[in-house]
Amino acid sequence: MRQFNRVARAGALCAALAAGAAQAAPDKVVIGDIDDMSGPYGDVIGAGGVEAIRMAIADFGGSVLGKPIDVLTADHQNKPDIGQQKFREWADTQGMTMTLGGSNTGVSLAMSAAAKEKKIPFFAIGAAGAQLTGKACNPYTIHYGYDTKALANGTAKTIVAEGGKSWFFITADYAFGKQLEADASDIVKAGGGSVVGDVRVPLGTSDFSSYLLQAQGSGAQVLGLSNAGADFSNSLKAASEFGLTKSMKPAALLVFLTDIRSVGLETAQGLILTDGWYWDLDDRTRAFAKRFYDKVKREPTMPQAAFYSATLTYLSAVKAAGTTDGDKVMDELHKMTINDAFTQNGTIRPDGLLLHDMYIMQVKTPAESKGEWDYYKLVKTMTGEEAYGKLSDSACPLVQK
Structure with missing residues (x-):
């Protein structure tokens, strides 16, 4: 019986900690980046993608709705179970309000399922599988950049x-x-x-x-x-x-x-x-690329530019919604016309696809x-x-x- 009581108390403590994290979440905006940081797609986004997120946050002013913005990063190692587990963990314990990343379509599909479960916007970038906005679509996944x-x-x-x-x-x-x-x-x-x-x-x-x-x-x-x-x-x-x-x-x-x-x-x-994007396409892309190059010492890839854009777009939607509530933010995202260093006149369709040139x-x-x-x-x-x-x-x- 004593052992049972200890287990019960431990369970209650874990629940209380999780509840505390959830209650603390409204005091900040938490952006998660779950991506291939060291494998075959590591150069495509990786550390450069993290820098692009931080550039967007700085350009937005460093906060939104008077709340600080935190960034979490993890390497999914191209394993769907790792990507999905990390998504759920951050949602439950870190107050995550939005997630970027994927690179690998299998991982992105697993993370997309977690996004639906937790009602947290997920910007799938780097993963190409069109099923993300096809048969496997859900109300919380945005496919941002390109598809098959x-x-x-x-x-x-x-x-x-x-x-x-x-x-x-x-x-x-x-x-x-x-x-x-x-x-x-x-x-x-x-x-x-x-x-x-x-x-x-x-x-x-x-x-x-x-x-x-x-x-x-x-x-x-x-x-x-x-x-x-x-x-x-x-x-x-x-x-x-x-x-x-x-x-x-x-x-x-x-x-x-x-x-x-x-x-x-x-x-x-x-x-x-x-x-979907090239650094030397026009004056707008070249201006962003120069800033990125000054920090990273190489030109940005298309998905890295998309990370920048998606972060700005999300923060703008949070500001417009007046909340980080996933449903209300998604409503704002579907209303927006996106004009930035990545795209002009971009819109997010009802199936979650970013429509752009x-x-x-x-x-x-x-x-x-x-x-x-x-x-x-x-x-x-x-x-x-x-x-x-x-x-x-x-x-x-x-x-x-």
Whole structure:
């Protein structure tokens, strides 16, 4: 009985501490950043994303509704259970009011489920899976930056139009890679092309030789790289070393600025890619990039710029709502038109998708590049609807048909 009483008292103490944390939450705004800090996507957002959050907080004035703003960071290690557990932990014990991050689609789906459970806004950035605002949508998740549909509508459609009709995919073997391949395959087939084969590759693979031999044996015109981060860099480097890029056109379905830096312009030149933001796009993006560079000593990636924008957007919604209550903040987010260093005239649709322009880019040759980070030239600007499709076509059950 004494042991039972001790357990009961301990349980009551834990409940009281949790309740105390929850009661303390209204006294501050707490932004959580749960992201890949050390794995294959670590360079894409990582520490630079944390700096972007802090830049946005400083630009907003350092507080909102008279409350201080705290930032929590964690590495999810590309494991959905870790990302979801950390989300719930911070919601229960740290008074978290908003979360950014993901990078990995599987992790983001798990965190999105936690966001629904805790009624806390979650900005999924870096994760591409379109199911986040499709069948898996919920009222508390905002997909901010890009998704697999936009990537396919940009890169795959452009390459098919140029004559790349037969494709072989090297695909990251988890939710993101599979959906990216599926969306690109739909575009290829709709354009009169065909998919002659594919191979699934574990996340974090360093040796792509056996997979490239399969691609080479397929006789396909296009090598569809349905991966990202270090996996993309390693696969493209290996394809170049194999001489495969001379007989097959590589299709870079998701590429970041840091990836191009990793492989070098000599290898990456001529690649067609789709991006949601580029540091040298216009005066607005260059001004933000200069400030970021002064702090981080490199140009920002598209998701890092999105971290800045999402933080500002969230704080603006809190100010407009007069509260950090998740439902009221989400209502304000859906009313907003977003104009900042990341996007112009951006809106958040009922399915949670940030609708904004997307850009088809081509990687410059070494001779065309004028500096260390001068990598892209603009091929075409796609409207948000052209890139993401119509809201009426969304598979999200929140969308009234």
